Amino acid sequence: MKLTIQHSCADFNSYRAARVKSLFNVESGANFSLDAELDLDSAPWSLGVIVGPSGSGKTSLGRALWGAGAVYAPSWPADKPLIDAITPEGSFDDVTTALASVGLGSVPTWLRPYPVLSNGEQFRANLARLIAEAPARAVLDEFSSVVDRQIAQIGAGAFAKAWRRTQGRAVLLSCHYDILDWVQPDWVFDTATGQFSRGWLRRRPRIDVELWQTGWEHWPAFEPHHYLKLPRMIAATNYVASVAGAPVAHVAVSTRPGLAEARACRLVVMPEWQGAGVGLRFLDAVCERWRQGENRYSKPMKTLFHTSHPGLAAALRRSAKWTQVSANLVGDDRARSMQTLQASAARKGKPGVHGAGHGGHFRAVQGFRYLGEPLCG
Known part of the structure; x- marks a missing residue:
């Protein structure tokens, strides 16, 4: 699968814009283009990761992959606890299992609405809701970007194990390379290098207890x-x-x-x-x-x-x-x-x-x- 990204905006010619162009020998900041070859059909897969620095095209690739509708951005009610907000028509046991599977196992947290949770709890709540809803395709933008690195790594590993049981396909977009060993993705595309690689050869990090x-x-x-x-x-x-x-x-x-x-x-x-x-x-x-x-x-x-x-x-x-x-x-x-x-x-x-x-x-x-x-x- 070849994805081509072409973005453009107005080319400004204000004094400061002209001075920046002169100082740094830049003709324009109005255009952005990216070509990506993703070999997604040669083997079955469940989890892929598009990784790279900010501004390198990850979000654009995620939207181009299956359309903007596949980007997972749930709306949470402010007047319902998590246990009621996640798949209200679904099974209670499925919801609690999803919460526990991503590491949000503290029961008092289940009784709080999403807006009052910490960043780390909100991160895991979104993952739990995605697992409970189990869409066939999903793209998660800014994956783990707003939480500290230990929570990000542990949460990424927990999500990966739980997501694979849903038999759906998910693509994670992240600027952090430290989650890759924990996710163990089926494929990775690095926007910094343009390299696509299938499989992940390194083992998940060992936790010595x-x-x-x-x-x-x-x-x-x-x-x-x-x-x-x-x-x-x-x-x-x-x-x-x-x-x-x-x-x-x-x-x-x-x-x-x-x-x-x-x-x-x-x-x-x-x-x-x-x-x-x-x-x-x-x-x-x-x-x-x-x-x-x-x-x-x-x-x-x-x-x-x-x-x-x-x-x-x-x-x-x-x-x-x-x-x-x-x-x-x-x-x-x-x-x-x-x-x-x-x-x-x-x-x-x-x-x-x-x-x-x-x-x-x-x-x-x-x-x-x-x-x-x-x-x-």
């Missing part, structure tokens, strides 16, 4: 991003994942009565790292430690994990290391929980806490058990 056993001292930094407001777990062992010394994920592990099984809770991944695959790897690593008996009890235990997060539940179902063991539409009976806690306190000769109890909500909770690597053969 360190795992630390801690107390609750790091929890205050993670707590605002957890979707529930609950007291700290009793007798828990805490773990924090870090990348280059910066904390990126947290989980706490306690035990069920009689040390029959471990129970993991309070899993949080910092927003700028959501979508990078860090959270599930981190949870797997902690649960594997407990399965191997690397805990304060030196006892091998399987781990139970409960979540209401649709995206995380879907990821756990896809993993061969986990099996689903429960799915409750609503929480437990709060009155019964209060009676149980009061009776337990009485047996121990301790005063019960008035009004203390769990349940009584309409939150769907799904339970999973960590099994580890599946047996081969």
Whole structure:
């Protein structure tokens, strides 16, 4: 496919314009032309990138490729939260999955309208909406230009994985070359050199994660991003994942009565790292430690994990290391929980806490058990 761009505007002859032409030996700034050969039909593809410096013709090429109507520029309502603004007639689960797949997994953010979000959140919200709508063709202009580079790279990688599942075609227009390793595009056209290349030979950058056993001292930094407001777990062992010394994920592990099984809770991944695959790897690593008996009890235990997060539940179902063991539409009976806690306190000769109890909500909770690597053969 050959694309030819020809733009022109008025040739001004004011004093300052004439002086610029004289100083820099420029005859005119009125004309812009660009020819691009894009070999798009020789092999199947899902994601392409047109990259190059500002003013080099990326937007013009994007419009010329499939027409201006293919350039994705959604209008967002100011009076609806994200969860209502994205495909209102579509499936709730599809919307939450799209939000989680691009790293916008912080549930409180789903309840805010688009205009109040940060630049990074708006960037990911646009990607989530595109994935949920899943058009056959889309062009994304200024891709990742308004966010810091870490969010851009992690977000680009998360979007690429999710977009390929839609089976559509998307072209990203960007002035940043640092996203290419994360996107792993099927083809790239560089407007700076005029070079078209198919495939991307370099691997996605490796994320080296360190795992630390801690107390609750790091929890205050993670707590605002957890979707529930609950007291700290009793007798828990805490773990924090870090990348280059910066904390990126947290989980706490306690035990069920009689040390029959471990129970993991309070899993949080910092927003700028959501979508990078860090959270599930981190949870797997902690649960594997407990399965191997690397805990304060030196006892091998399987781990139970409960979540209401649709995206995380879907990821756990896809993993061969986990099996689903429960799915409750609503929480437990709060009155019964209060009676149980009061009776337990009485047996121990301790005063019960008035009004203390769990349940009584309409939150769907799904339970999973960590099994580890599946047996081969």
